[in-house]
Amino acid sequence: MKILVFGGSFDPVHQGHVALFKKALKAVSPDVAHIVPAYHSPFKAKSPTPFKLRMQMLKKAFAGLGKNIIFDDYELKRGGKTYTCQLIEYLQKRYKKPEIYLLVGTDCLNDVHNWKNPEIIFNNAVVVAGKRKGYDENPAAFKHIFLPGFFPKLSSSRVRAHILACGEIPNTVPAAVHPLIEQHQLYGLSIHAWLKSHLKTNRYIHSKSVAELAAVLSDIYNVNVESAVKCGILHDAGKSMSGEQLIRFCKEHKIKAPFFESICAQEPSLLHSYVSRWLARNVFNVKDKDILNAIAEHTLGSLRMSTLSKILFVADISSKDRKYKDAFVIRNMALQDLDRALLYAANRKLLFTIDSQKWLCPLGTRLWNHLVENAR
Incomplete structure (x- = not known):
């Protein structure tokens, strides 16, 4: 038989x-x-x-x-x-x-x-x-x-990454299966439902664009694609809050951030990275420390960034929804040399902050000096 x-x-x-x-x-x-x-x-x-x-x-x-x-x-x-x-x-x-x-x-x-x-x-x-x-x-x-x-x-991990990044079920999944995935909000559809209800449309589109670019870069730099996509889709989850709301949320949930008092006084919007990390861990049950650290570091960076953190930092500033001219330069640079793209991205962030006459967080200047020293 x-x-x-x-x-x-x-x-x-x-x-x-x-x-x-x-x-x-x-x-x-x-x-x-x-x-x-x-x-x-x-x-x-x-x-x-x-x-x-x-x-x-x-x-x-x-x-x-x-x-x-x-x-x-x-x-x-x-x-x-x-x-x-x-x-x-x-x-x-x-x-x-x-x-x-x-x-x-x-x-x-x-x-x-x-x-x-x-x-x-x-x-x-x-x-x-x-x-x-x-x-x-x-x-x-x-x-x-x-x-x-x-x-x-094809692989199931790629299908999961696609759904998590785009919020849509690809045609690589049999059509008869789609209703079950949608009904039970599997593979990140529940995350997309939350983001749609909490973020403005342009911020939600940006999150998807970052996740898509992070997926591309993860292939080049040998990083788990699902981790990269999860970072990208959740990195701005806290962006729905105003500065006052971010401060209140951090105090209520005892969220720690470097230079907290200075950030609260000068540029409370920077707290969204740390609030997004909290939401990833406590609302979306993300346990992976590399993912959580990358989300926390995506705005100001750190002196010990993992490859995953670098990917998210670069993808955030150069995703396809970004319309300023250097976004294309950084994006193409990242396809060839991630560290070089990171240095250029950090440079653009610093110049943008200065041109906008905003407060420079010491973390940003520390990252810049660290990257320059390593580049030499």
């Missing part, structure tokens, strides 16, 4: 999953196909998207592909992390002498030998893999077959 098994987080399921599964059905002609969403993948943090919702999305995405498909909640019943070798053993017990075909993408194929107890997989299953263009085919030292053709370079 031929058993095709397709596991993964499916968070969310996308068109690449569907295309891969369709091609495998045709190539393998299984008697039964098991689609097995992970409860907690051994390779990732536990998904914040409830298992049952991901299962519902899978059923919508794969509807109509055949009656021999089993949407298997095996991992939910087990709880905790489940390894592929355990999934293979489960199928061996469920069926009498099954011929198991394990469906994976090219990226997984290259890493199967590093999985837990890989000999159980190699001795009891045939690995079925889809290829992407540019893949250098080196035949694996275990039973495997390649599906014909090539598959799009």
